[in-house]
Amino acid sequence: MHRTAVLTLCRRVFLQTLRHLCEEVPRKLRVSEALSGVGLGKNVQIQGWVRSVRSQKANLFVDVNDGSCLQPLQVVSTSENQDPQLTFGSAVQIRGVLKKSLHRKQSVELEAGNIYVVGECNPLDFPFKIKERHKLDYIRQFPHLRSRTNTFSSLLRIRSEAAWAVHSYFKENGFVHIHTPIITSNDCEGAGELFQIEPSCPQNEDDNFFSVPAYLTVSGQLHLEVMAGSFSRVYTFGPTFRAENSQSRRHLAEFFMVEAEVAFTRSIEDLTTVMEAMFRRTTEHVLDRCPQDVDLFHKHVTPGHRDAVEAMLKAKFHVVTYSEAINILKQSAQTFAFPVNWGCDLQTEHEKYLVKHCGMRPVFVIDYPYQLKPFYARDNRDQPQRTVAAVDLLVPGVGELCGGSLREERLDLLKARLEEVGLEDTYSWYLDLRRFGSVPHGGFGMGFERYLQCILGVDNIKDVIPFPRYAHSCLL
Structure with a gap:
């Protein structure tokens, strides 16, 4: 093969490999960015705290927020990712593909491939309860939380x-x-x-x-x-x-x-x-x-x-x-x-x-x-x-x-x-x-x-x- 053709082929292979590696590295996103459609169709990573966990036979639904906005991001996964430590209040790191959602209350959702619990939280001891709107004078008692x-x-x-x-x-x-x-x-x-x-x-x-x-x-x-x-x-x-x-x-x-x-x-x-x-x-x-x-x-x-x-x-x-x-x-x-x-x-x-x-x-x-x-x-x-x-x-x-x-x-x-x-x-x-x-x-x-x-x-x-x-x- 001609030397020039070899160099061209090598360059093409190198660029394709580099592009593939870049695509495989998940992009870190804030929840607010993900909800606005940044990274749609790509591998992404979010980090935050669990707002709710809903488990079904085959699927697992987790709402996650990181403080960047009021609305949480819905994470969809298989029941294989169910973890006893995955509870309301726990800190998580999640990787997956950001996709359009069919649900009318959200435009996107994260199809998770991996859910890692960074910090566990016992919801029985946590002073704030899921789906409960606490009064200001109550939450004032917990300035650290x-x-x-x-x-x-x-x-x-x-x-x-x-x-x-x-x-x-x-x-x-x-x-x-x-x-x-x-x-x-x-x-x-x-x-x-x-x-x-x-x-x-x-x-x-x-x-x-x-x-x-x-x-x-x-x-x-x-x-x-x-x-x-x-x-x-x-x-x-x-x-x-x-x-x-x-x-x-x-x-x-x-x-x-x-x-x-x-x-x-x-x-x-x-x-x-x-x-x-x-x-x-x-x-x-x-x-x-x-x-x-x-x-x-x-x-x-x-x-x-x-x-x-x-x-x-x-x-x-x-x-x-x-x-x-x-x-x-x-x-x-x-x-x-x-x-x-x-x-x-x-x-x-x-x-x-x-x-x-x-x-x-x-x-x-x-x-x-x-x-x-x-x-x-x-x-x-x-x-x-x-x-x-x-x-x-x-x-x-x-x-x-x-x-x-x-x-x-x-x-x-x-x-x-x-x-x-x-x-x-x-x-x-x-x-x-x-x-x-x-x-x-x-x-x-x-x-x-x-x-x-x-x-x-x-x-x-x-x-x-x-x-x-x-x-x-x-x-x-």
């Missing part, structure tokens, strides 16, 4: 998409992401609800590790104000801490905050525009990217809440002044547990009534009394009812979702306010920000868990965070 439930796995996928949408909104609108510190020496809110940090084994009991008292942060706002002196738009998204001895459905000792600061603005409307746009964009993204997960909540956990969410997205957010809000509350026929008068702090019952009064749509309350807000809020210089340019966003079912203000950039007024509350020495660095290139600016913070409560209708904030921390509870 509740991600195995459909409800909580859906919550975590929604939470992930919502976080991505928040970052995406700020990125697209020219904000710079700042990693503000978790350990700080200041109390931004001024409420004194701080967790103080100390070494577990101090070398010298008379010395502070940082030379000054240090705390877990209650807000990244003051650090964002530092950065707003160099960048016109900044934001942060991270954990914050409050030492509130509360068992309420609205408070946690550790939660996540989305905070933003905008330079070169004298208008509270500039802040409310960002708050409203971020809320809308994030919610629309979640509804679009997590339809099955959101439907699970709106159908089975909080029936009918989808209508409330869609109404919020369609409505223009309402704006009232604090004084107008007080008048609305005073004219109400409802009896409040906390008395209403000008100068009182709005309580949750007041906030929820205001939302209801405004047609169950989000409401911005602006221009709060001077004494109700921290030292950094900008003085409106209005007399006799002295107010500051502060704003809270109230939403249905939750009450306060966002809080913010224009910041006092006038050095003389800020210095006088710090002297008034006895903090001039503590915040001398903050006064420096007003001495060197200060500009009018403002910002706000949004509680991320409260946002999730709002769009899902979940009543207890402990059910929208992976590992809730609150008074007398720090499991794991």
Whole structure:
């Protein structure tokens, strides 16, 4: 045979062999990929946890999920693959051919050639039972296992998409992401609800590790104000801490905050525009990217809440002044547990009534009394009812979702306010920000868990965070 023909033949055989070997190696797929038809007609491998097992004389049906989506993938096999360890909750690795399904509830199924139990699970001891929809307060007792439930796995996928949408909104609108510190020496809110940090084994009991008292942060706002002196738009998204001895459905000792600061603005409307746009964009993204997960909540956990969410997205957010809000509350026929008068702090019952009064749509309350807000809020210089340019966003079912203000950039007024509350020495660095290139600016913070409560209708904030921390509870 001619040398060229031999080389051509060898090349053809080599390529055919290589192609055959590649085809025989199963492709690893997520369940979500398999359900979308990726790898159809090919040898594939999936890994996940068993949702159900149904055995017949000749066939075995196993539903498997890996957390990538709500719907499980049906695996069809012969009864030869029946294994006593193949039970609800067990971890498996399965290889087979992905084929079209004749069943109307699924478009594809995996015809398994091999089912390997990676980790067994005794369903009698497992706290969650097959085909049983457990209540949120029940699964809350098992923080180390509740991600195995459909409800909580859906919550975590929604939470992930919502976080991505928040970052995406700020990125697209020219904000710079700042990693503000978790350990700080200041109390931004001024409420004194701080967790103080100390070494577990101090070398010298008379010395502070940082030379000054240090705390877990209650807000990244003051650090964002530092950065707003160099960048016109900044934001942060991270954990914050409050030492509130509360068992309420609205408070946690550790939660996540989305905070933003905008330079070169004298208008509270500039802040409310960002708050409203971020809320809308994030919610629309979640509804679009997590339809099955959101439907699970709106159908089975909080029936009918989808209508409330869609109404919020369609409505223009309402704006009232604090004084107008007080008048609305005073004219109400409802009896409040906390008395209403000008100068009182709005309580949750007041906030929820205001939302209801405004047609169950989000409401911005602006221009709060001077004494109700921290030292950094900008003085409106209005007399006799002295107010500051502060704003809270109230939403249905939750009450306060966002809080913010224009910041006092006038050095003389800020210095006088710090002297008034006895903090001039503590915040001398903050006064420096007003001495060197200060500009009018403002910002706000949004509680991320409260946002999730709002769009899902979940009543207890402990059910929208992976590992809730609150008074007398720090499991794991």
